[in-house]
Amino acid sequence: MNNQKRREIFTRWREANPKPTTELDYTTPFELLIAVILSAQATDKGVNKATARLFPVANTPEAILALGLEGLKAHIRTIGLYNAKAENILKTCRILVAHHGSQVPRERTALEALPGVGRKTANVILNTAFGEPTIAVDTHIFRVANRTGLAPGKTPLAVEQRLLKVVPAEFRRDAHHWLILHGRYTCTARAPRCGDCLIADLCDFKEKTL
Numbered sequence: 223m224n225n226q227k228r229r230e231i232f233t234r235w236r237e238a239n240p241k242p243t244t245e246l247d248y249t250t251p252f253e254l255l256i257a258v259i260l261s262a263q264a265t266d267k268g269v270n271k272a273t274a275r276l277f278p279v280a281n282t283p284e285a286i287l288a289l290g291l292e293g294l295k296a297h298i299r300t301i302g303l304y305n306a307k308a309e310n311i312l313k314t315c316r317i318l319v320a321h322h323g324s325q326v327p328r329e330r331t332a333l334e335a336l337p338g339v340g341r342k343t344a345n346v347i348l349n350t351a352f353g354e355p356t357i358a359v360d361t362h363i364f365r366v367a368n369r370t371g372l373a374p375g376k377t378p379l380a381v382e383q384r385l386l387k388v389v390p391a392e393f394r395r396d397a398h399h400w401l402i403l404h405g406r407y408t409c410t411a412r413a414p415r416c417g418d419c420l421i422a423d424l425c426d427f428k429e430k431t432l
């Protein structure tokens with residue numbers, strides 16, 4: 223795929239959705255961090271249901287620590303892997319209180335040092351809470367980047383690095399959300415909706431269902 227096509231793809235996504243954002247509900251960087259930790263292998267909808275109960279009770283590291291392990295679990299037990307996630311969240315809260323003034327750090331190394339936070343989560347926080355032009359490659363972005371020819375790569379990291387190289391600067395901050403939304407609702411895993419796709423004429427996928 224050439225750069226002219228890439229620019230056209232993002233131009234169309236921007237026209238259709240000028241201010242894309244996450245579907246996770248949050249009001250502070252800390253709430254977003256907790257929601258993203260909870261979202262591993264879970265749906266945003268499921269996470270939003272749980273955080274709608276949790277955040278009014280506890281939306282700071284101190285308040286979540288005050289809930290304790292069992293108290294926290296009681297609020298998130300509808301989410302998959304909630305035992306491990308609860309433990310990671312408590313450890314993360316302890317580190318935030320002890321080393322970051324109870325704030326979410328705006329720095330990749332510090333974010334990735336938090337339990338339950340890997341490169342992908344750090345990228346989401348940097349991008350969505352702090353407006354950095356990072357791109358978190360999840361399963362949707364990995365698929366869309368490879369299928370379309372936008373930024374092919376064998377691993378999520380390879381796709382991330384290629385996207386950062388080829389996405390024009392003006393689109394880089396929002397690229398993450400346009401790509402995820404496209405993968406989630408149009409270029410779906412099993413049956414991509416090529417007939418309704420905004421970028422079908424620009425996509426290199428050989429098995430388009432047009």
Ligand code: SF4
Nearest residue numbers: 409414416419422425
């Ligand atoms: S044309 Fe089909 S395969 Fe290509 S991006 Fe659109 S939905 Fe995905």
